[in-house]
Amino acid sequence: MDHMNMSGFHLNISSGSDARQTAIAQMLRSRDFISVEELAAHFAVATQTIRRDLVALCDQGLARRRHGGIESVGPGKGQGKNVAFRDRSVLNREAKQSIASAVAAQVHDGQALSLGIGTTPQFVAEALLSHRDLKIVTNNLPLALTVGQNSDFALVIAGGTVRGTDLDVCGSSVDDFFAAYKVDVAIFGVAGVDEDGSLLDFSEDEVRVRHAMMRNCRKSYLVLDSTKFTRAAHVRGGRIDQVTAVFCEAEPPVTIRRMLDQSGVQFVRSSEAAARP
Structure with missing residues (x-):
């Protein structure tokens, strides 16, 4: 099943956790922070499933956990600027x-x-x-x-x-x-x-x-x-x-x-x- 991600790219997300984690990593190229709830709704899975994906991404050094979601650790991301208002609203x-x-x-x-x-x-x-x-x-x-x-x-x-x-x-x-x-x-x-x-x-x-x-x-x-x-x-x-x-x-x-x-x-x-x- 194809879905369009938040950057406008079509992704196949039917093949399980590996595909979801790849898709999430791609999303973080254009987003400093994404909430667990937003990801769960996007992929139509339980929040517990998303949390396991986020742990795996963090273990690989591809992202960093923040309260309520995940943030990018890419070069220059999040440095010297604030997270968007809608993303901050779910933090803490x-x-x-x-x-x-x-x-x-x-x-x-x-x-x-x-x-x-x-x-x-x-x-x-x-x-x-x-x-x-x-x-x-x-x-x-x-x-x-x-x-x-x-x-x-x-x-x-x-x-x-x-x-x-x-x-x-x-x-x-x-x-x-x-x-x-x-x-x-x-x-x-x-x-x-x-x-x-x-x-x-x-x-x-x-x-x-x-x-x-x-x-x-x-x-x-x-x-x-x-x-x-x-x-x-x-x-x-x-x-x-x-x-x-x-x-x-x-x-x-x-x-x-x-x-x-x-x-x-x-x-x-x-x-x-x-x-x-």
Whole structure:
């Protein structure tokens, strides 16, 4: 049986695991990350079958496992750029949902919020849907579509050129967009955190957006799952001890936690917050 793969090539996938693994390796030539669920649906097999294929590919050094799927290890793949938004949305889903619930518990009805780019703010938006009378400004398109489900919210979205794989609007015009509003809380993510506390992103535009949000809020919430403490990104902008609060599902490295405590930044471990009555 012939199927068309995600790069547009026809593959025969009826001959078992070897053929599937070859097909998956071909897909990774044009994709940085593919989820287990997507592969299972594509090949019409159980997720357990796909997981065995992924183990075999990793054992051969052809790919690397990531939570929820597999990523490319080819030359230059994934270096200096972020994974596409739709692929990131399945990474560390439980951690992000936990973080989102903890943030939503800190937000009050009627507040004005700015919500930044990335998938963790998107999960926060979903967790906020039961709130009332929120005023939300954002440059994150998927997040805006989520927020738009609640007709009780006032929503303003940035205009400009959309970044195709990230589904957001960046650039100099976004500085003026966020400067037009003074919000109660700015909620944003980050690509990575260096061991010295520096916040890291993949582009100057992403750093500029975060700075604009921080300049125009009363409180700033940094939302990130624990993988960001070991993730490399090459553009530095700001420090983790400059925000009001950090939300994460697990404890940060000891040096980072000490830095937060010394600077008076609140640290919310979402897994513990969820366990409280």
